Amino acid sequence: MDKPVCSSHIGKRPNHEDNFLIDGSYLSSDIQKRMSDKRCYFVNGASSSNIHLYAVSDGMGGHNAGEVASRICVERLSLAYNELQQSRSLKEAVTYLQAIIAEINDTVCNMSRKQPELKGMGATLVLLIAYKDEYALLNIGDSRAYYFSDSTITQITKDHTEGQRMLDLGLLTRKELSGFPARKNLNRYIGYNQNGYVLQADEYYPVLENGVVLLCSDGISDFLSNDQIVEILSAASNLEIAVSQLVDKAVSALNADNATAILIPLRR
Template identity: 30%
Template structure:
């Protein structure tokens, strides 16, 4: 795995309303590892959870096989989940914190995307963009059940309710996973919900295709700020430059 196979950019911003940033990211083309974590918790504790996730992922050593790095990611997310649950059990309501996370691993000619919550992963290939994650959220469950439409979900009063997160009330850190092949020219986007709830998919796709010198992640975050994004906003963009 070498950095010359991938090019990536990462940008985060507090947004136009909040006073502190509870988002965090990993940008490690040398590992073939990227992530976005979006913290949630009382009294601004969400930043603790997101930072713990990022620190755990940043500690993964280089030189691992695909299976080894996947196992490391899962083990480290489980350890972080347990640490956050222990802190919640031993403290008061102000100590409760959790975080959504979306993680991309690229190794050889395949990728794996793992996630919990409503931070998202997208893939832009041959001019067509697809969302490769599925939100763990109340409104997504309502859409799946046919109770509301996808359009209704955008402005639903409980649109911010997530049903899964690292540090949430469960015994294990439940991460869904999708895998597929990499193709030179692919561009991936990992983002917190501040981005995907502010920009529509067509605008995201257009900005993700931005030439490298124009910093795609920065263009995406700037567009969200121009739309007065009310949440923290983070974008990590990854381009596949060459085949394995």
């Protein structure tokens, strides 16, 4: 049986602002800084815990602020991982994580307000909780979750972008969306600062029986079509090869962004 795998690459950007979590493992500050040589960082994770937690966070902000914001997300989730094991149901685990997300948002907003070099920092967050044979996905921003099974891919999460909002309102077609300058502007993200506002993620409870879940930053989804993702996942002999090929293909683009992908095999 394949194990969950992750690959993360700086792409053609000066800083690596992506981060990820596989149960308790994430990119430390030292590793993020060493990504400046553009090396891929690969994790093969597995544990015997009852509850598993996987996440991708894509930072944004000037200088190094984006990488700080994404690291705050995964560090706090990593600290919450042991406490999460005490959850007696999937819904209880989700409720706990929503409280953690609100706490993370407060931390990012406070640091952004108090430290000039971190002003305006923020991050996206998409995560998967596996509780026995049940699954929940939480999403803020435009990092995504996909479900791949029987040579078919389905996007589970919905982006919190102006482009998606225009699609939902019927004001633009998908064909017209590429010409909409504000299509990537986020309207919900970690670091959203509004008095009295408690940030919460969208929740999804898909029935997943076989196949693979892909969590990824927009450095994957903006540069690979669904057909390309399906082609890679269908042809690869194992998930280690597949995750490496997804990232390698994405960062081969001329203006490649940071790219991070986690592949999680479903066990039932």
